[in-house]
Amino acid sequence: MENGDALLSITGATPDLYNGIDPEVVGAIQKTHLQNYSTVMAKVTTNAINWCVVAAAGEAWAKKVFPNYSVNVAQKKLWKAIFETSRIDQPDPVAAWQTHIVNLQKRAKYLQAKQYTALHYSAPGTDFTLGLPNGHLWISAQSMAQNGVAFTANMPTEEVFTLPDRNRADGVVTSTFPLSDGGTLIEDFQVTFENGRIVKVNAKKGEVALQKLVDTDEGSHRLGEVALVPASSPIAQRGHLFYNTLFDENASCHIAIGRGYRFTLAGGEELTDDEFISAGGNVSLNHVDFMIGSPKMDIYGVKQDGSHEPVMREGEWAFDA
Numbered sequence: 069m070e071n072g073d074a075l076l077s078i079t080g081a082t083p084d085l086y087n088g089i090d091p092e093v094v095g096a097i098q099k100t101h102l103q104n105y106s107t108v109m110a111k112v113t114t115n116a117i118n119w120c121v122v123a124a125a126g127e128a129w130a131k132k133v134f135p136n137y138s139v140n141v142a143q144k145k146l147w148k149a150i151f152e153t154s155r156i157d158q159p160d161p162v163a164a165w166q167t168h169i170v171n172l173q174k175r176a177k178y179l180q181a182k183q184y185t186a187l188h189y190s191a192p193g194t195d196f197t198l199g200l201p202n203g204h205l206w207i208s209a210q211s212m213a214q215n216g217v218a219f220t221a222n223m224p225t226e227e228v229f230t231l232p233d234r235n236r237a238d239g240v241v242t243s244t245f246p247l248s249d250g251g252t253l254i255e256d257f258q259v260t261f262e263n264g265r266i267v268k269v270n271a272k273k274g275e276v277a278l279q280k281l282v283d284t285d286e287g288s289h290r291l292g293e294v295a296l297v298p299a300s301s302p303i304a305q306r307g308h309l310f311y312n313t314l315f316d317e318n319a320s321c322h323i324a325i326g327r328g329y330r331f332t333l334a335g336g337e338e339l340t341d342d343e344f345i346s347a348g349g350n351v352s353l354n355h356v357d358f359m360i361g362s363p364k365m366d367i368y369g370v371k372q373d374g375s376h377e378p379v380m381r382e383g384e385w386a387f388d389a
Contacts, residue, residue, distance in 0.1 A: 069111050072215035075119040080126035083311040085251030095280035098250045102284070102353035109355070114330045114337040115211055118219035123150055123314055132311050153224040153303050153315060165209075169220065172208035174389035175228045175296075179206040179379075184369035186236065187294065188376065189321075191365035193258065198294055198323070199236025201348030203334035206230045211331065226303060226318040229295035231332035233348040235264040237291055244320055245359035248311045252277040259358075265289050266325070281325065287352025292328035297321050299363040299383030313357050321361025321380070326354030 069075060086094045111117050130142035137145065151157050158164035183204075189196040208228045209220050240260050247254040254274030260267050266289045269278050282288050297320055303310075304319035328349040330336035336344060341351045363383040368376040378386035 069108070069117050072117060074217070074219075075108070075112065075117055077119070077121045078124050079121060079312070079314060080124050081129040081132070081248060081310075081312040082126065082251060083129070083132050083248040083253050085128070087252070091252075091276040091280055094250065094252060094277065095284075098281075099284055099353065106353060109327065113327060113355075115213045116337075117215055118213040118217040119221055120219060120223060121221065121314055122154070122223050123312060125150060129312065133308060149306065149310075153306070153318075155224070165220065169209040171389075172225075172228055173210070175385070176206040176208040178387060178389045179228065179230070179296075179369075182369055182371075184379075185372055186370035187379065188368045188370060189239075189241065189360070189365060190368075191242070191360075191362055193242030194240060194360060194365065196237070196239035196241045196261070196360075197370070198291070199233035199264075199348075200294075201231060201233040201333065203336075203347065204231045205332050205334055207329075207332055214337070222314060222318075224303065224315065224318055226301040227295040227297045227322075229293055229332070231328050231336075231349060232291045232294045232323070233264065234287075234290040234292075234328070234345065234350040235348065237261040237264045241323070241360045243358055243360060244362045245309060245316050246311065247274075247278075247356070247358045248313065248316075249277070249281060249356055253311070254278045257358075264291070281354065281356060284326075284354050285352055287350050288326050288354045290326075290350045290352075291323050292326050292350040292352065292355055293322075293324035293332070293357065295322050295324075295357070296367070296380065297361060298380070298385055299361060299365070316359055317357045320359035321365065321367070321383075322357045322359045324355055324357040326350065326352035326356055 125143050125146035127139050130146040134142040134145050155161050155164040186199045209225050243257045257271030310316050367380040369379045
């Protein structure tokens with residue numbers, strides 16, 4: 069990475085790996101990993117290099133996604149799902165990706181021009197207002213690395229995302245998908261915010277693990293990313309969970325606990341940690357997305373004069389781009 073070389077991360081998932089293990093131990097494992105990986109993440113979050121995350125269909129993951137099949141059949145079905153959601157099954161995958169990138173960039177340009185000061189979310193179990201800092205940048209499928217290479221970081225991707233203001237998040241959000249984090253599955257949970265900070269979490273399953281995640285460091289009590297995804301995205305239409313955030317986040321609008329990406333703030337790559345925090349960005353060992361979108365969610369952009377206009381209605385884009 070010091071030479072400007074690319075980073076390719078190949079990820080799998082074992083969603084139930086740590087079931088039955090003391091949450092204190094799991095928390096220690098995750099925090100130690102994050103501490104040792106922080107030098108890598110410093111490069112990733114500033115786009116110092118071109119990077120990409122892709123997935124491979126491991127046995128345990130395949131059986132979790134397709135539990136009614138043999139391991140062999142489940143793996144074949146999961147590989148097929150990975151190829152389809154990553155557009156590899158298209159006659160010309162590169163052309164399909166280029167078209168997809170352009171379409172997402174149109175959404176990002178529309179939102180960038182609006183420069184909303186906040187977003188308001190309304191859905192069953194969710195009443196939430198999230199501030200956006202001055203200079204926030206809406207990003208989509210393709211970015212330009214500091215080494216001069218254009219790249220698509222996540223495959224698949226359906227999101228348009230930006231930086232939230234770490235000090236301006238108020239209300240309650242309810243998860244719409246389980247969160248698989250570090251071998252623990254967290255289900256049916258709510259998160260309550262006051263003045264940007266998480267003040268309460270509750271979950272039907274994995275509540276202790278969720279609290280440990282939030283308690284990793286001070287930055288884990290705040291948000292580092294907000295992403296918009298239509299409820300009709302190709303991944304949502306599949307009708308099954310992947311139990312892997314790389315995929316499931318692209319089925320739903322989501323927000324991320326922890327570290328903000330410096331490239332989602334104008335000039336953010338050049339800022340120190342303290343300067344980034346002062347500008348509204350967030351610094352943390354963590355960056356964990358969780359899904360809150362659904363076909364029942366409305367999102368409004370809050371303009372500088374305090375007026376609202378629709379961004380998403382019933383989970384779908386409310387504007388043409």
